[in-house]
Amino acid sequence: MRRVIALLSCALMLITSHVSAKDVEYRLPSSITPTFQQIHLNIDPDTPAYSGTTVIDITVKEDTKKVGFYQQDLTVTGASLTSGDNTIALSVSEGDYNMNWGSAEDTIAKGKYKLHITFEGEINKSSDGMYLSSFEGRNYIFTQFEDMHARKAFPSFDEPAFKIPYQMTITSPEKQVVVSNTPVESRSVEDGMQTVKFEKTKPMPTYLIAYTVGPFDSAELTGLSVPGKVYVPKGYADKTKFIVKHTPEILTALENFFDIKYPYKKLDFVAVPNFTHGAMENVGLITYRDSLLLLEDNPPLTERSGPLNVIAHELAHQWFGNLVTMQWWDDLWLNEAFASWAASYTMKELYPELNFAERIVQEGAFGADASPTVKPVKKVVRIQPDVMDGLGLNYSKGESILQMIESLIGTEKFREGVRNYMNTHAWRNTVADDLWAALDGVSDFNLSAMMKAYLEQPGYPLISIDSDGKVTQSRFHYAGADVKAQTWAVPLKLTYKVNGKIKQEVVFIDKKTTRLPQLAEAEWVFPNDDATGYFRWAIPASQLNALLNDLDALNNREKKNVLYNTQALLNAGEVGIDSVMPVLNTLAQDDEAVVKRAAVGVLGQFTYLVDDSNRSDYALLLTQEYMPVLNQLTLSPSEGETESEIKLRNSLYGLLGTYANNDALIKKSEKLAKQYISDPTSVPSAIAGIAIAVSTKHGNPEMFDNIIAAYKQAELPNVKQTLLYSMRYSDTETVNKMLDIALTDLVTPANTLYMVVSVARNLDDQTALYAWMDKNLDALISKMPEYHVSRMPEFVSRTCDTANFKRAEDFYAPIKDKYEGMARSYTIMVDSTQQCLRLKDTFQDDFNRYLSEYAN
Numbered sequence: 046m047r048r049v050i051a052l053l054s055c056a057l058m059l060i061t062s063h064v065s066a067k068d069v070e071y072r073l074p075s076s077i078t079p080t081f082q083q084i085h086l087n088i089d090p091d092t093p094a095y096s097g098t099t100v101i102d103i104t105v106k107e108d109t110k111k112v113g114f115y116q117q118d119l120t121v122t123g124a125s126l127t128s129g130d131n132t133i134a135l136s137v138s139e140g141d142y143n144m145n146w147g148s149a150e151d152t153i154a155k156g157k158y159k160l161h162i163t164f165e166g167e168i169n170k171s172s173d174g175m176y177l178s179s180f181e182g183r184n185y186i187f188t189q190f191e192d193m194h195a196r197k198a199f200p201s202f203d204e205p206a207f208k209i210p211y212q213m214t215i216t217s218p219e220k221q222v223v224v225s226n227t228p229v230e231s232r233s234v235e236d237g238m239q240t241v242k243f244e245k246t247k248p249m250p251t252y253l254i255a256y257t258v259g260p261f262d263s264a265e266l267t268g269l270s271v272p273g274k275v276y277v278p279k280g281y282a283d284k285t286k287f288i289v290k291h292t293p294e295i296l297t298a299l300e301n302f303f304d305i306k307y308p309y310k311k312l313d314f315v316a317v318p319n320f321t322h323g324a325m326e327n328v329g330l331i332t333y334r335d336s337l338l339l340l341e342d343n344p345p346l347t348e349r350s351g352p353l354n355v356i357a358h359e360l361a362h363q364w365f366g367n368l369v370t371m372q373w374w375d376d377l378w379l380n381e382a383f384a385s386w387a388a389s390y391t392m393k394e395l396y397p398e399l400n401f402a403e404r405i406v407q408e409g410a411f412g413a414d415a416s417p418t419v420k421p422v423k424k425v426v427r428i429q430p431d432v433m434d435g436l437g438l439n440y441s442k443g444e445s446i447l448q449m450i451e452s453l454i455g456t457e458k459f460r461e462g463v464r465n466y467m468n469t470h471a472w473r474n475t476v477a478d479d480l481w482a483a484l485d486g487v488s489d490f491n492l493s494a495m496m497k498a499y500l501e502q503p504g505y506p507l508i509s510i511d512s513d514g515k516v517t518q519s520r521f522h523y524a525g526a527d528v529k530a531q532t533w534a535v536p537l538k539l540t541y542k543v544n545g546k547i548k549q550e551v552v553f554i555d556k557k558t559t560r561l562p563q564l565a566e567a568e569w570v571f572p573n574d575d576a577t578g579y580f581r582w583a584i585p586a587s588q589l590n591a592l593l594n595d596l597d598a599l600n601n602r603e604k605k606n607v608l609y610n611t612q613a614l615l616n617a618g619e620v621g622i623d624s625v626m627p628v629l630n631t632l633a634q635d636d637e638a639v640v641k642r643a644a645v646g647v648l649g650q651f652t653y654l655v656d657d658s659n660r661s662d663y664a665l666l667l668t669q670e671y672m673p674v675l676n677q678l679t680l681s682p683s684e685g686e687t688e689s690e691i692k693l694r695n696s697l698y699g700l701l702g703t704y705a706n707n708d709a710l711i712k713k714s715e716k717l718a719k720q721y722i723s724d725p726t727s728v729p730s731a732i733a734g735i736a737i738a739v740s741t742k743h744g745n746p747e748m749f750d751n752i753i754a755a756y757k758q759a760e761l762p763n764v765k766q767t768l769l770y771s772m773r774y775s776d777t778e779t780v781n782k783m784l785d786i787a788l789t790d791l792v793t794p795a796n797t798l799y800m801v802v803s804v805a806r807n808l809d810d811q812t813a814l815y816a817w818m819d820k821n822l823d824a825l826i827s828k829m830p831e832y833h834v835s836r837m838p839e840f841v842s843r844t845c846d847t848a849n850f851k852r853a854e855d856f857y858a859p860i861k862d863k864y865e866g867m868a869r870s871y872t873i874m875v876d877s878t879q880q881c882l883r884l885k886d887t888f889q890d891d892f893n894r895y896l897s898e899y900a901n
């Protein structure tokens with residue numbers, strides 16, 4: 046799955062192979078295993094109620110009195126076991142963890158049976174399980190079964206280790222398009238109803254089953270190694286040209302990487318107008334948020350990365366995750382980490398102009414992973430909220446660690462290890478150790494030990510190197526936070542300068558203190574060659590100054606690392622603002638746009654210290670140091686610009702437009718915003734989003750109605766998002782109007798939270814936000830997907846303001862224990878807020894002092 050988000054000739058062998066399922070209370074007993082499941086559903090997108098039957102072939106390995114399966118929110122209307130002519134009636138009762146138990150009067154002797162279950166349910170309006178999405182007056186049914194939601198659609202052995210073939214049959218009104226994981230085997234029509242039987246699947250877990258029913262249009266996906274189509278809501282087939290053009294080359298690149306052809310018989314995509322996540326890697330039927338598939342024919346460079354990267358991620362899962370599946374949800378992080386790594390690899394191979402080579406993925410993980418209450422990547426998972434806890438971090442931390450291994454052993458060896466792993470475990474389940482074993486097998490390093498330290502402990506190390514070559518490691522944390530002492534096995538890829546000569550070597554550090562005599566005479570040490578290490582580092586101030594004078598020795602990634610690392614040391618309380626600003630100012634002058642942009646990004650991170658008392662001084666700093674750079678770039682894209690230049694412009698424009706208080710820039714923004722509102726093709730969406738943000742932040746309440754009118758008219762999801770989520774109004778009347786829209790049909794359930802978040806992040810004083818949420822809580826909770834309900838504290842309420850924090854505490858106190866997972870999210874919100882408040886306390890005076898230089 047991409048959040049923003051996912052099989053053996055003899056199924057029996059699969060279950061008994063490798064790691065036997067552990068008997069724990071939250072999983073079905075290992076003494077009964079399924080080998081094949083047939084599902085028949087009677088569904089109509091225009092009728093919420095549906096019914097179904099399922100037949101599951103099972104093997105009972107020990108005599109028993111009851112058979113367990115999962116179901117949630119369904120009504121089981123009948124259950125029985127058959128074996129030849131023999132039928133055993135089962136009475137079904139509900140147990141914990143969504144398990145149901147079918148009990149027999151007499152003992153069920155060990156042997157093979159068919160478990161028959163009939164059931165009824167309601168198609169929900171949330172966005173998991175089997176759900177309804179109404180779009181432009183038409184109803185569509187979609188599914189999202191990862192991670193534990195298949196049980197909401199039909200009874201099943203809903204655990205990833207039960208990797209068996211399925212066969213889906215769907216009866217629905219004749220006019221509907223019906224699609225599932227496999228090609229259609231047969232279709233019959235009677236009295237206006239069609240019954241579509243799909244081919245039996247390869248062995249797969251329940252969470253990868255998918256089907257969709259609705260009045261779809263479609264476009265052919267040609268040039269793949271199997272047949273494929275893109276299904277879209279009615280009327281949108283002509284918006285798929287961009288992805289139809291690029292999908293084949295991505296699939297081919299991955300087939301070459303794994304050296305295994307795409308393992309299934311067809312490959313369809315479907316654009317979903319109401320989707321909590323980014324996309325889901327269902328076998329042969331990948332679902333995507335509509336904004337990722339429905340695009341301009343030739344989007345601007347900066348709008349290509351998102352869709353192409355997500356497609357590469359979901360396609361990579363067809364091997365890693367689908368062909369080889371984790372045994373249990375505690376290794377979901379590896380599934381996601383690998384798909385993210387493979388997507389980055391593919392993007393670098395195919396689209397160098399999109400600049401993935403210069404992205405530093407660790408930076409997406411370091412913030413959350415510095416929290417004192419962060420959990421290790423590898424943790425016990427029992428129920429749904431356990432899976433989601435920290436999942437976003439697990440993608441980025443996991444990818445960072447895979448990248449660290451790749452850089453250590455080389456891309457060739459890494460690929461060889463992955464190929465060996467795939468060939469050994471194809472169609473089966475694995476645990477993370479299987480991958481480390483495969484990678485150990487092709488390298489000279491003890492990767493397993495390194496992995497253990499990084500994955501079974503939270504956080505990451507700070508490597509401090511002193512002028513005598515003494516190397517010390519400690520757990521990195523922000524100033525004032527309390528963490529326990531830890532050590533890691535850390536590969537240091539050193540670059541250092543001695544006697545005017547630059548040298549390189551790799552050393553492993555696994556103790557708290559190590560001495561490297563070769564560094565004692567160094568003019569400077571840079572311990573993170575190519576910026577692939579998952580750690581922070583500190584060198585003496587004199588060495589950092591020498592390094593800044595020698596920046597030509599570093600590549601762009603490394604220069605960015607110096608900057609981000611110095612900023613992190615500031616947050617850790619290791620250095621003062623006086624140490625960061627010279628690095629920032631030096632790199633803001635760099636010739637490369639990608640490095641300059643990193644400097645702008647870091648400068649933007651100081652805005653939590655900007656308030657009414659220093660706002661004008663901050664505006665002066667921006668005007669003096671950065672307005673000339675923006676003026677040089679102008680707000681109009683020119684022919685031949687690189688992706689980095691475009692992004693630099695966008696970053697500068699966002700920062701200066703918001704904080705520089707520059708009349709000309711605000712006027713220009715109003716003009717661009719109006720231009721976009723009347724014709725969305727006239728301004729690139731990224732620029733338009735900033736123009737709307739700047740204009741609405743500085744007044745223009747009359748623009749609101751025009752924005753909403755344009756939103757209703759807009760066709761492309763990207764344009765709709767730009768219009769709706771860029772507004773930065775802060776007056777109570779317009780804020781309430783924006784929030785009210787979140788509850789209307791104009792905003793899908795999956796997007797409801799984004800509207801609230803876009804209001805929250807813009808309000809200095811959030812009184813109006815919490816008043817509205819108090820008043821509309823029931824409506825808000827019943828509209829949003831459960832996942833968003835549980836994560837509200839983190840998404841909506843992180844703040845760096847004491848009064849807003851108090852409002853959040855008051856708001857969540859009576860509700861946080863009522864919704865599954867919300868209490869954990871609340872803790873994460875409290876941690877990050879307190880961390881920010883501590884930093885503010887520590888650095889406010891220094892920051893003001895620094896800014897005051899611009900006031901004089």
Ligand SMILES: [Zn+2]
Binds near residue numbers: 046047051362380
């Ligand atoms: Zn994924």
